Amino acid sequence: MSILASKSQGKGGPDPIFAISDMAKVRAEEVGAQNIVNATIGSFLDSEGRLVTLKSVEEAMRSLDFSDACDYAPIAGLPRFIDAAIDAAFLDCRPEAYLAGMATPGGTGGLHNAFYNYLEEGATCITTDRYWGNYASLLDEIGRKLDTFNTFDGDKFDIKACLAKVHEYAAKQKNMMLLLNTPAHNPTGFSVTDDEWQILIKELSAVANNGVNNVILVIDVAYIDFAGPHGRDFFKLFTHLPDNFLVIVTFSMSKGYTLYGYRLGCMIGISSSQETIEEFKKANAYSSRATWSNCNRAAMLTMIEFADHPEKQAIFKAEQEDLRLSLVKRAETFITEANAVDLPICPYQAGFFITVPTKDVQEAQEIAAIMREDDIFVVPLGAGLRVAICAIPEEKITGMAAKFKEAFKRLEK
Numbered sequence: 381m382s383i384l385a386s387k388s389q390g391k392g393g394p395d396p397i398f399a400i401s402d403m404a405k406v407r408a409e410e411v412g413a414q415n416i417v418n419a420t421i422g423s424f425l426d427s428e429g430r431l432v433t434l435k436s437v438e439e440a441m442r443s444l445d446f447s448d449a450c451d452y453a454p455i456a457g458l459p460r461f462i463d464a465a466i467d468a469a470f471l472d473c474r475p476e477a478y479l480a481g482m483a484t485p486g487g488t489g490g491l492h493n494a495f496y497n498y499l500e501e502g503a504t505c506i507t508t509d510r511y512w513g514n515y516a517s518l519l520d521e522i523g524r525k526l527d528t529f530n531t532f533d534g535d536k537f538d539i540k541a542c543l544a545k546v547h548e549y550a551a552k553q554k555n556m557m558l559l560l561n562t563p564a565h566n567p568t569g570f571s572v573t574d575d576e577w578q579i580l581i582k583e584l585s586a587v588a589n590n591g592v593n594n595v596i597l598v599i600d601v602a603y604i605d606f607a608g609p610h611g612r613d614f615f616k617l618f619t620h621l622p623d624n625f626l627v628i629v630t631f632s633m634s635k636g637y638t639l640y641g642y643r644l645g646c647m648i649g650i651s652s653s654q655e656t657i658e659e660f661k662k663a664n665a666y667s668s669r670a671t672w673s674n675c676n677r678a679a680m681l682t683m684i685e686f687a688d689h690p691e692k693q694a695i696f697k698a699e700q701e702d703l704r705l706s707l708v709k710r711a712e713t714f715i716t717e718a719n720a721v722d723l724p725i726c727p728y729q730a731g732f733f734i735t736v737p738t739k740d741v742q743e744a745q746e747i748a749a750i751m752r753e754d755d756i757f758v759v760p761l762g763a764g765l766r767v768a769i770c771a772i773p774e775e776k777i778t779g780m781a782a783k784f785k786e787a788f789k790r791l792e793k
């Protein structure tokens with residue numbers, strides 16, 4: 381018997397990522413954490429398996445006045461935080477357009493508001509078929525849907541498949557919403573290139589100008605601080621867009637500031653229309669108030685602390701860069717070895733995860749099971765295996781590609 385409201389019945393249940401993570405934890409207790417490879421966790425961990433945090437962020441946070449940090453923040457966020465978050469998101473690549481920021485609990489909150497306010501009930505958001513699973517839950521929870529298109533054409537973003545889906549949904553619903561997680565996509569690490577962005581923007585502008593549709597482009601930049609130099613250049617392209625083409629950037633402090641649990645992000649609206657931006661502020665502030673109310677003031681003050689003290693900001697940026705470079709080294713180790721043993725991987729430019737593609741969902745499950753026999757824990761996700769290089773030190777990455785190759789060979793026999 382269920383006493384849940386009818387629309388809530390049947391939802392929930394074990395999360396496939398946490399299920400594999402739990403297997404790794406059980407095994408670590410049996411044989412010792414140092415003797416297993418747990419590449420399931422989506423946080424940056426050091427060689428002892430502890431969460432990496434940035435000293436500059438810790439110091440900025442510890443320097444806050446406690447009662448100030450504990451107070452409520454305005455629903456939209458402290459104005460100086462919003463300015464600082466917009467600066468941090470765009471750096472020197474700010475588009476020439478009207479901009480507005482809204483504090484959100486992580487990038488997740490921004491996604492929720494975007495889905496809720498710009499899609500009719502029952503309408504669909506489109507994204508790549510390799511995607512962060514929570515998109516589907518966020519949409520489903522509020523009675524919206526997800527549809528996907530092929531992510532890659534060989535070693536490139538499948539822009540043709542993307543645009544075909546854009547046109548399919550432009551014919552079905554007024555607000556055509558495209559969601560892209562770039563740069564440094566989860567779970568593959570790919571980034572849309574600037575040339576691809578040019579094509580996308582041209583085509584999406586044509587849709588916006590067709591007299592029927594509005595275009596809502598949601599860009600999930602949760603991993604942007606790991607994208608490296610030029611990772612933000614594409615933002616400049618969102619200049620002089622049609623008035624009914626809204627870009628929503630969901631910026632997060634979880635990964636780049638190592639403040640995962642503090643739950644702070646900023647959804648940033650970019651538009652050529654002041655009216656659209658005013659509406660963005662009003663509607664999203666209302667949704668925030670009606671969903672989680674206000675966000676974490678301590679994390680906002682931390683960001684303000686950096687904005688107000690260039691010397692602290694410089695130390696923070698240097699530390700963040702070291703973190704990025706250590707991830708680059710981990711990725712290089714995996715990719716070099718994958719090339720050496722001829723193990724195909726999905727296109728990777730940057731980010732926390734690398735995906736080893738499989739021919740189908742079943743093969744992914746089988747390879748994951750074989751890898752577990754060697755105490756290597758990776759997450760089967762659709763037709764592929766997600767390797768969280770963020771969670772394992774280089775010494776544990778060494779040899780992993782060869783193990784994958786062996787697993788594929790064993791399966792062939």
Ligand SMILES: Cc1ncc(COP(=O)(O)O)c(C=O)c1O
Nearest residue numbers: 486487488512561566602632634
């Ligand atoms: C692709 C992607 N988008 C968004 C998020 C949201 O993270 P948060 O809400 O902590 O900012 C995550 C977190 O894992 C993610 O992987």
